[in-house]
Amino acid sequence: MKKINPSLAKGTRDFGPDEMKKRNYVFDIFKKTFSLFGFNSIETPSLENIEILNGKYGDEGDKLIFRILNSGEFLKKVKNINKKSSSELKSLISSKGLRYDLTVPLARFVSSNRENITLPFKRYQIQNVWRADRPQKGRFREFYQCDVDYIGTNSLVCEAEIIKLVYSIFKELNIDNIKIKLNNRKILTGLSEVYNFRDNFNQFCVLVDKIDKIGKDQFKVELQKLELPKEKNDELINILFFEGSNKNKLDFIKKTLSKSDIGIQGLNEIEQLLLLDDNFEFDLCLARGLSYYTSSIFEVISSKDNIGSLCGGGRYDDLTEVFGFKDISGIGISFGIERIIEVMNNRKLFPEKIISSDKVLISYLSEKFIKQSIDIATTLRKNNINVDLYSDNGKLKKQLQYANNNNITNVIIIGEDEIKSNIYTLKNMKIGTQEKLSIEKIISKLS
Amino acid sequence: MKKINPSLAKGTRDFGPDEMKKRNYVFDIFKKTFSLFGFNSIETPSLENIEILNGKYGDEGDKLIFRILNSGEFLKKVKNINKKSSSELKSLISSKGLRYDLTVPLARFVSSNRENITLPFKRYQIQNVWRADRPQKGRFREFYQCDVDYIGTNSLVCEAEIIKLVYSIFKELNIDNIKIKLNNRKILTGLSEVYNFRDNFNQFCVLVDKIDKIGKDQFKVELQKLELPKEKNDELINILFFEGSNKNKLDFIKKTLSKSDIGIQGLNEIEQLLLLDDNFEFDLCLARGLSYYTSSIFEVISSKDNIGSLCGGGRYDDLTEVFGFKDISGIGISFGIERIIEVMNNRKLFPEKIISSDKVLISYLSEKFIKQSIDIATTLRKNNINVDLYSDNGKLKKQLQYANNNNITNVIIIGEDEIKSNIYTLKNMKIGTQEKLSIEKIISKLS
Known part of the structure; x- marks a missing residue:
């Protein structure tokens, strides 16, 4: 070619x-x-x-x-x-x-x-x-x-x-x-x-x-x-x-x-x-x-x-x-x-919400959790939160790198424990903190 | 030419x-x-x-x-x-x-x-x-x-x-x-x-x-x-x-x-x-x-x-x-x-607010009232109301015709009495009613 x-x-x-x-x-x-x-x-x-x-x-x-x-x-x-x-x-x-x-x-x-x-x-x-x-x-x-x-x-x-x-x-x-x-x-x-x-x-x-x-x-x-x-x-x-x-x-x-x-x-x-x-x-x-x-x-x-x-x-x-x-x-x-x-x-007049991404990334620790991840994405979107669901096969490190490169501040991490307990990890990529929160709390935090 | x-x-x-x-x-x-x-x-x-x-x-x-x-x-x-x-x-x-x-x-x-x-x-x-x-x-x-x-x-x-x-x-x-x-x-x-x-x-x-x-x-x-x-x-x-x-x-x-x-x-x-x-x-x-x-x-x-x-x-x-x-x-x-x-x-799925105009027309009975009309337009716009201020020299009839042709439902009419009393006429072109209202009442009605 x-x-x-x-x-x-x-x-x-x-x-x-x-x-x-x-x-x-x-x-x-x-x-x-x-x-x-x-x-x-x-x-x-x-x-x-x-x-x-x-x-x-x-x-x-x-x-x-x-x-x-x-x-x-x-x-x-x-x-x-x-x-x-x-x-x-x-x-x-x-x-x-x-x-x-x-x-x-x-x-x-x-x-x-x-x-x-x-x-x-x-x-x-x-x-x-x-x-x-x-x-x-x-x-x-x-x-x-x-x-x-x-x-x-x-x-x-x-x-x-x-x-x-x-x-x-x-x-x-x-x-x-x-x-x-x-x-x-x-x-x-x-x-x-x-x-x-x-x-x-x-x-x-x-x-x-x-x-x-x-x-x-x-x-x-x-x-x-x-x-x-x-x-x-x-x-x-x-x-x-x-x-x-x-x-x-x-x-x-x-x-x-x-x-x-x-x-x-x-x-x-x-x-x-x-x-x-x-x-x-x-x-x-x-x-x-x-x-x-x-x-x-x-x-x-x-x-x-x-x-x-x-x-x-x-x-x-x-x-x-x-x-x-x-x-x-x-x-x-x-x-x-x-x-x-x-x-x-x-003059640096563009508001921060325009410069950094308003999206949250949902990342998952194994492909087993994709269906649950989609369900969580759906719930967040119903609450008007823009959600990027990680859409490739990749380790967590790669997924977090994707968030960083796309200027995404908030990442929800979904694994075995999270699904069992219905409590999810919300990671802030800018300040490096991690919290364990229910979906309801995540929604009110991101809205 | x-x-x-x-x-x-x-x-x-x-x-x-x-x-x-x-x-x-x-x-x-x-x-x-x-x-x-x-x-x-x-x-x-x-x-x-x-x-x-x-x-x-x-x-x-x-x-x-x-x-x-x-x-x-x-x-x-x-x-x-x-x-x-x-x-x-x-x-x-x-x-x-x-x-x-x-x-x-x-x-x-x-x-x-x-x-x-x-x-x-x-x-x-x-x-x-x-x-x-x-x-x-x-x-x-x-x-x-x-x-x-x-x-x-x-x-x-x-x-x-x-x-x-x-x-x-x-x-x-x-x-x-x-x-x-x-x-x-x-x-x-x-x-x-x-x-x-x-x-x-x-x-x-x-x-x-x-x-x-x-x-x-x-x-x-x-x-x-x-x-x-x-x-x-x-x-x-x-x-x-x-x-x-x-x-x-x-x-x-x-x-x-x-x-x-x-x-x-x-x-x-x-x-x-x-x-x-x-x-x-x-x-x-x-x-x-x-x-x-x-x-x-x-x-x-x-x-x-x-x-x-x-x-x-x-x-x-x-x-x-x-x-x-x-x-x-x-x-x-x-x-x-x-x-x-x-x-x-x-299927007639477009909402009414899309089909008819969301604007209010401000019309004035004489050019003397243009300045006041502009001020009222400014007040309404500060309250997020879309305002068309009639922008030509024309009798009221012509102004109302303009509203009709542009599918505008609400017209505020400004004349001598209105300016003196600070109470304005709000005309509904669809149902033909007229009300006398303060600007505050007009704003809450149109918001």
């Missing part, structure tokens, strides 16, 4: 039992909190027709979509194949792609189910996405996204609820020192009108988004690419970096934006939101790159961890228009599970 | 909120029960290198693997492309495939992690698989598999525990009238030795597997293809269709199999298992097709529903040998989530 190397595909990961426990702990808190806030769970397919995905993520994004090769005789209808480039052939032999994010599938879902859903539609979705990116530390080709979105409403209730949701999630996860940075794209658009760089607006947003990485000084240098008169350039910098309370910042830019209708709209939205919930930092240096956001945008950072944003999102208009469903505003936020887990690992 | 049809890729499905609640209800019972039996959760990537998948599922299976097109200039190294067949080109331009089942990835996982895991290794895995099958009623191109497996043990404890696990799962799901059919491949192999059709053994197994579909009479006709002497043919049929208790069946074939070592082994295994747990039906007409099973095989059927098997599995040897990890026996069972949900729908 030819031996095959059991290696992983590049950029992918296995999650073993220890990692899964941590991940499920975080996912469960997400799901519970999303439900508390009235979001419904949906799932969309991993495969989408390629026209659903193409053109939604920019040219670079299109290249990063994993394409599925058509089945069967996929070359049958391809003519002059030797004259085709890879990119030309691609569209002829692959008509499906793997999900690249959860937002476009949501837009597709809402559009195709518009008859069956009532707006505003609130959903959460926790599923994998795939990107043919060059893998590097912390960047994978398959990873989970955890998104909540409102579709079909432009009420600021959504923004206020999302702020509350974010704090609830991080409180449940026990991650303190987090901060929500909030801005409004309309304000940035207003600045571009006032300072006359509308044509360079996207470039400006990308630049603003890079401030954290390149620093304030380098930002100032690069801002000169907008070719504003020096005086205006300085003014703009003063606005972006103005320090003060949310109220102070609003007051400071109000006059500047007074000539831009859209700018004033943005300011009003932030002012109204402050009346509902002021638990955010109005940050003019937040832009969220080139994406489809049109109004409120936000990011959550941890002031304790140098790790970038833990979640981000914003409001968008007409994401569903391309699917023929017009004038539908939405707002969403995406929780970065990988970074959140990294923060929790670094 | 060119309008794109928001259609699903062939053979795939969206799961909306109502379906997700049912699916999560079943998945949660799976996960809870798998944990009670000491199985650990793992996840493997959706993408595997193609050599991991190829050749594991037979020639037909290979064709049904979804292949991922290589990224970038995938044609760069392809020479004489116009002379290549689809199948030749496929292996040159696609080096990864989508997960086809959960068993081969488990074998790959165990082999690549052999240094870090302790045998016997018990895992459960609930993930999607993909097959480029022709879609038809009940058959999809993307579907979940829910597998539990033991790896690295040939102890009959596994079989006994799996029998208990199956009954626990179906009891939790409230599905009664299920039956575990059990056979042993070694017994079938024994029959093939005694009746001298070892060369046609696979053909025989496929045929036996079809009995349910084609019926006993047609089976007898087709069995003649084995070309046994008529007398032997009749004997074999008498054995396969012998009716009686497990014990009676064992006794009946014991003599026939006495000349086959492997047949006797199979009988012994069943006899020993009966001492541990006799809650199964020894069924000689169970073969489990052409698969990799080598010893115990089982299927779970519902005698109330004409729907085929709800789960199936068996013991296999050396699934990891191809990855260089030898002499590793394992046993597993796979729960068919789609059929289980179908049975539960047909």
Whole structure:
């Protein structure tokens, strides 16, 4: 038999039992909190027709979509194949792609189910996405996204609820020192009108988004690419970096934006939101790159961890228009599970019950006792105790080694004496103690 | 803007909120029960290198693997492309495939992690698989598999525990009238030795597997293809269709199999298992097709529903040998989530709390009351009540319609009077009643 190397595909990961426990702990808190806030769970397919995905993520994004090769005789209808480039052939032999994010599938879902859903539609979705990116530390080709979105409403209730949701999630996860940075794209658009760089607006947003990485000084240098008169350039910098309370910042830019209708709209939205919930930092240096956001945008950072944003999102208009469903505003936020887990690992926030096994191992001194061991396992399970019944032929030493390797603290040992007396040995592997107890006592001890 | 049809890729499905609640209800019972039996959760990537998948599922299976097109200039190294067949080109331009089942990835996982895991290794895995099958009623191109497996043990404890696990799962799901059919491949192999059709053994197994579909009479006709002497043919049929208790069946074939070592082994295994747990039906007409099973095989059927098997599995040897990890026996069972949900729908087994929404809707008579509404939502959520705060501008009628459409029973209505008196209106949409209650009373009513 030819031996095959059991290696992983590049950029992918296995999650073993220890990692899964941590991940499920975080996912469960997400799901519970999303439900508390009235979001419904949906799932969309991993495969989408390629026209659903193409053109939604920019040219670079299109290249990063994993394409599925058509089945069967996929070359049958391809003519002059030797004259085709890879990119030309691609569209002829692959008509499906793997999900690249959860937002476009949501837009597709809402559009195709518009008859069956009532707006505003609130959903959460926790599923994998795939990107043919060059893998590097912390960047994978398959990873989970955890998104909540409102579709079909432009009420600021959504923004206020999302702020509350974010704090609830991080409180449940026990991650303190987090901060929500909030801005409004309309304000940035207003600045571009006032300072006359509308044509360079996207470039400006990308630049603003890079401030954290390149620093304030380098930002100032690069801002000169907008070719504003020096005086205006300085003014703009003063606005972006103005320090003060949310109220102070609003007051400071109000006059500047007074000539831009859209700018004033943005300011009003932030002012109204402050009346509902002021638990955010109005940050003019937040832009969220080139994406489809049109109004409120936000990011959550941890002031304790140098790790970038833990979640981000914003409001968008007409994401569903391309699917023929017009004038539908939405707002969403995406929780970065990988970074959140990294923060929790670094800060040692996973509870002990998640790190060590919650199972008890039943081990037996001879195969004669298997039937009785199964009966005891059944009794414990009826009392909601997770039981691993040792499932191989092996001496006690091997069984205890198995408990140790699996991080199992409690082992019940079953032998001749135990069965005769109905009193069993409960061994604690961590502190090395042994007790003789009835099943009832063992149950109350382990429950 | 060119309008794109928001259609699903062939053979795939969206799961909306109502379906997700049912699916999560079943998945949660799976996960809870798998944990009670000491199985650990793992996840493997959706993408595997193609050599991991190829050749594991037979020639037909290979064709049904979804292949991922290589990224970038995938044609760069392809020479004489116009002379290549689809199948030749496929292996040159696609080096990864989508997960086809959960068993081969488990074998790959165990082999690549052999240094870090302790045998016997018990895992459960609930993930999607993909097959480029022709879609038809009940058959999809993307579907979940829910597998539990033991790896690295040939102890009959596994079989006994799996029998208990199956009954626990179906009891939790409230599905009664299920039956575990059990056979042993070694017994079938024994029959093939005694009746001298070892060369046609696979053909025989496929045929036996079809009995349910084609019926006993047609089976007898087709069995003649084995070309046994008529007398032997009749004997074999008498054995396969012998009716009686497990014990009676064992006794009946014991003599026939006495000349086959492997047949006797199979009988012994069943006899020993009966001492541990006799809650199964020894069924000689169970073969489990052409698969990799080598010893115990089982299927779970519902005698109330004409729907085929709800789960199936068996013991296999050396699934990891191809990855260089030898002499590793394992046993597993796979729960068919789609059929289980179908049975539960047909029998109306989903609890009311799953079918109707567990949320309360907070609706407000004017936007003036949004802030107070948010505060009330926060209080309810702190008491673990799922709250949907109406998130758009709309009259009460529209808000109540939203509740109805979302199957929400309880609505809290907030207006001027309510805020002044701190007594709120709780409307029950199902029976049409309205009560005036304090928040505390509402909490205790909804908890």
